[in-house]
Amino acid sequence: MTTRGLTRRAADDVSAQLANWAREGGDGAPTEESMALARRLVDEWLAAHARAAIRESGERLSADDETALAASVLDHIFGLGDLQPYLDDPRVESVFINGYDNVHVRRTGQPVLPADPIGDSDAELEGMVRRLAAREGMSERRFDESSPFVNLTLRDGSRLHAAMAVCTRPSITIRRHRLLDASLDDLVDLRMLTDEIRSLLEAAILAQCNVVIAGGPNAGKSSLLRTLASAIPSEMRIVTIEDTYELFLDRDRRRHPNCVALEGRPANVQSEGAITLADLVYQALRMGPDVLVVGEVRGPEVVPMLDALSAGNAAGSMCTVHARSTLGTFDRLKGLLAQAPERYGAEASASLIATAVDLVVHISTTTQRDGSVHRWVDSVQEVRHAEGATIVSNEVASVAADGRMTHLAPLSAELKGRLIDIGYDLADWRAYA
Secondary structure, eight states, X not given: OOHHHHHHHHHHHHHHHHHHHHHXXXXXXXXXXXXXXXXXXXXXXXXXXXXXXXXXXXXXXXXXXXXXXXXXXXXXXXXXGGGHHHHHOTTEEEEEEESTTOXXXXXXXXXXXXXXXXXXXXXXXXXXXXXXXXXXXXXXXXXXXXXXXXXEEOXXXXXXXXXXXXXXSOEEEEXXXXXXXXXXXXHHHTTSSOHHHHHHHHHHHHTTOOEEEEESTTSSHHHHXXXXXXXXXXXXXXXXXXXXXXXXXXXXXXXXSSEEEXXXXXXXXXXXXXBOHHHHHHHHGGGOOSEEEESOOOSTTHHHHHHHHHTTTTTTOEEEEEOSSHHHHHHHHHHHHHHSTTOOOHHHHHHHHHHHOSEEEEEEEEEOTTSOEXXXXXXXXXXXXXXXXXXXXXXXXXXXXTXXXXXXXXXXXXXXXXXXXTTOOGGGSTTOO
């Protein structure tokens, strides 16, 4: 029998014994007790298999093979099976699965490279996603021909998207969040921020400026948002709003002891029960937030969010948006306002955005010769006011891929005053005049 076959057989046998244990009083969850029991059962299974192999052929697995098999069995029972080693590897950034035997992995500092199959068939792959949807989701998450898409947050914080039926083979995309506990200094070390922009953004958060983080897909918007949130004073009450959990500010009780995380919910198979991000924004404003953090703005939630910020509620709030530049961010927000049920016109949109937003921070990405991706904040735009349908803003810093920074405009007197009030040394900002 192949190693994969042995793993599956052992996992089935041990899982059945764990199920019996759960029915007799355990809760079936991966607690320390159940995992200790599973490790003992796996050891017993391997010992029995070794005795049988010696009787039949006189040979048994080596000690290293038994150790690897035991780890794989536990991964299948409590983890993600063949996927688990990628989640345990801190270098892995993304996993792309286009059918069980067409797998690609991106590791830090490397291009996307082919990887080993996940399971033995596409049907097994789809079954794995269904089990995850039942196990990981806080609400109903189906994965079948009637519900061909699913978004999940895995226990380690990774984000999984899966599709079937609408594609020729099941497709799974996993995005790792490697910077869950990163500090602003860590982002400087990664060359994502310059020292000057790091200190400016930290001061802006302390001064309760409303910040929009923009960039393309997989640019690192959530990572920057999460890290900037580390500058929010611990006494502030935070409410986060996301379609799928990936910020996890509520998990950091040291930095954010008073934080509530809200997650949207898709409709069920009867097309009922959906909770949109717009619904969550309205509810969040009734929860007394000092700071509102919206993971990504891409729909009608833009209206209640900007309304709240322009009215002064939850000052110092943040969100992300897909845009190719800082100036493109304004067009993106205007487009969302025009598509919202309220159908904002050009002038009303410009006025609302200019009143609500203080800074726009854009992240750029470039693929280097070795195939790795470099991400960095390439522009900081200060929003001044609106003139008709035009949003007047100043780009106060532009950063090249090699880290060279250009100061293009001085900070406004209003922003300088807010920064001085929280103790920021304007001498550190060379655009100060």
